[in-house]
Amino acid sequence: MTESASVTDGVLSLRNLKVSFRTPNGLVQAVRGIDLDVAPGEAVGIVGESGSGKSVSFLATLGLLPRNAQISGSAKVVGTELVGASRRTLNGIRGNKIAMIFQDPLSALNPVHRVGDQIIEMIQAHQSLTKLAAAARAVELLDIVGIPQPDQRARQYPHEFSGGMRQRVMIAMAIANDPDVLIADEPTTALDVTVQAQILEVLDRIRREMQTAIVMITHDLGVIARVADRVQVMYAGRVVERTGVTSLFAHPTHPYTEGLLHSIPRHGLDRLVPIPGSPPNMLRPPSGCAFRPRCSHADERCERDVPELKPMGDAMTACVRVNELYVASKQ
């Protein structure tokens, strides 16, 4: 398969996607040009701190941002351009080819409608099924995501479900039209640890059985380790590292990724090393490398220009000093 063919075959491809918000204090540059290609049935992790632009990129793709958002670049879902698309085009794609599940399933479900009806609404938006057939399909979907007694549960309201069960409902709704790609925006953050594992298991099963590509947005590297094939690390609205999941943990190339790995609790490590400082102000992002103010390896080169993603070992890294650092870490 050639390089160009793989691009056209991708279910989701972002090219130089930029998002900024007009605010009373000025333009907040949330996403400053990111690229991403997702192949059918693949699981890609997007990692970053809150405010790194990871959620915003995908909300922009689906046209879910408020009116003050300015979006440029390209976001294609199964070949259809969504940036600047008409509402009609957008509504034909979202919920159908691409679906999204959100962090807090309680607030993401409408409290006044029955769970079954909310799934039926999703089905009927894209398939010409009778209400009865759609209802049967909704029950079937609830069964697929592992909700016991699905026919009774379909008639209940969101508040009658536990957190984990609600997230299963969200997943059932998202896969109702057999989408090509599923965006999971921190789907386990609001859940108990034991429930988290079950939800990830459901998502993984869906990917295997339905060949649905999954984009997992998270700040939890544990989640990445469990689900993703490859990873994009984001910082201050840009991708700083793109790598396979094994090489991410084995030998991170970007100083930020390295910092992330050091700041998670692990067995056998007696001390956590947090990354000093805080994420930059996106109203006035720092010149050059955005991570520079927090980076212990920064020098005057980092101040000058924005580093581009360059291959380094198995990974792609946006760091000007990566060569020296990489060599140093290997010694």
Add this chain to the structure above:
Amino acid sequence: MTSIQEPQIPQADLDAAAELGVDVSAQQGLDVVAFTPARMAWKRYWGHHGAAVSTVILAIVMFMALATPLTARYGINEQVLKIEEGNNVFLSPRSIAWFGTDDIGRDMYSRLLFGIRTSMFIGVASAILSVLIGTAVGAFAGLRGGKFDDLMMRVTDLFLAFPFLIAIILVREFLGGLSFLTPIIGGKSSIRFIIVLFAIFGWMGVARLVRGQVLALKEREFIEAARAVGASNFRIVVSHLLPNSIGPILVALTLSVIGAVVGESTLSFFGFGPQPGENSTSLGYIIGLSRDGVQRGDWWLAVFPCGALVLLAICINFIGDGLRDALDPKLDSGR
């Protein structure tokens, strides 16, 4: 009303900003000069155009009503013309009587000034009384909780659900019927009585508001801290809770002034209002007299007093709105 002078920023924007980790309040590179809270509130108040204009108008009206020796053209019961010099009743507006004359030939303009003075006195006095009672009861109920709190909520629920006009007429007659109260609060048609009557209805709203504030503040750290160092309940209320709920209380005070002024006019209009006596009058009393004028087509009898009432109502509503924006910027004034 914020939306009048500045388009509201959709919540989503602020959310987006928050999500992006942008601390809007402390932007580097923005020229943030530190102001005291009072100074900030003052600036916000005068930045509210409606409130600023209303304050000026209200100040002018109040000056005119208080400085009657300068501003009134005739005495309160003085006729514009001696009856021998010609007809002086129901004159339409003209140079000798700018707002026309009433059924016994008195100048409407001058009488309006005297009336506004009395009505504003009724409004301010009953508002202060309502706020004093309401704050005390509300703070006590909120801090104490339990049976007293339940009872207060029940009673106020009942009164607030009842049609206001019926309830107030019922209570008016009831209080008037209790002869042992008359030496204290005056007869049914005295000014003192009407002030007490509006205070009886006004305290409930204030009490519920203060109770809510107290309940919300009670759990905050600084109250816990005060309690930990052994401050008494009274002290906590006076030195911590009240200063923190001064904003909503001031807004409630402002709005109860106009509530009482409109209430007095409404009661007077139906013949249940105060009879201000020989040498005074009230806005409500003047408006009450306008009823017959309307049927005859003597428009000035209704238009000027009603206009004055509406002017006062809108000015004070704007001032309340401005105070709300100034003292509690978090509050959405759209509701």
Add this chain to the structure above:
Amino acid sequence: MARFIIRRLLWMVPTLLVVTFLVYVAVRIGWNPVASYQRANPRAGKKRLEAYRQANGLYPGPSGYVRGYGEWLWKFVRGPSHWPRSIKGGGEVWEPLRYSFFNTLRLAGIAAVLGISLGIGLGILASRRPGGWLDITVNTTAFFVGGVPPFVSAVMLQLTFAVSLGWLPPAGVYPPGQRGFDLFLMIKHLTLPVIVVMIQTIAGYSRYMRASVLDVASSDFLRTARSKGISERRVLFRHSVRNALVPVVTVIGIDIGSLIGGLIITENIFNYPGMGVYFVDAALLGDFPKLLPFLVIIVVFVIVFNLLADIAYAFLDPRIRLD
């Protein structure tokens, strides 16, 4: 749900007894029925006065109040033919009460339905673009109109459209001498009173609905709804308006008190023969036999509408459990 309603209805009985007793005491102390009877019938002899006292159970002292209330209540529940008669002219109480009740119901029904639906509609439109010209217009108008007391707007409308321009009749439900039903005349007479009540309702509900829709606007479930690819129209009605209606509908039930207040004012200004005119006439005269049944009806209305508000709330929001 059914159990809740039955329990609340059962609870209504003691509530009604307590509230009507309090009202009874207030009316007896407030209006002094014997004195007002003498005022209304200055030439009534001792015998007539005693008969009136007996018919209404006006016994003195605290125990007399309880006994009098008991007797009055017994007569009241046995039906209108047992009710004591009016102090002025000795006429029946039920006939005028029924007549004014239906007149008020007609006026209030039309004004409430039109006012609330227009108010909610305007609120939705205004909330579509917060800060847009429509929003500012609706909000500003509502603010100004909300500051105008209803009797002022009534007087001004009457002066303009009835007295000066003569387009509409200034008072009454039919012209004097009119017999029988005439829809056109009735509409002409209802127009101004309905507008007065509507103005207040529209101003209140448009602001309230706008705030409620904007409250819902930042909800996550709206984002979910949009992510489904359904039409914006469907998002608006099935998700944002549907959810925003919950608090607004609850207010409708509780707001009955202020609606009745507005009606009393409006009816008196337009001399519309409804409950408001009935009440003010009875109150000014101190007509004890006419006042009590009126007040009982009002109390029942307030309690029933509060119950309806609770039921509507539970019906619209499944998270609320009634029991």
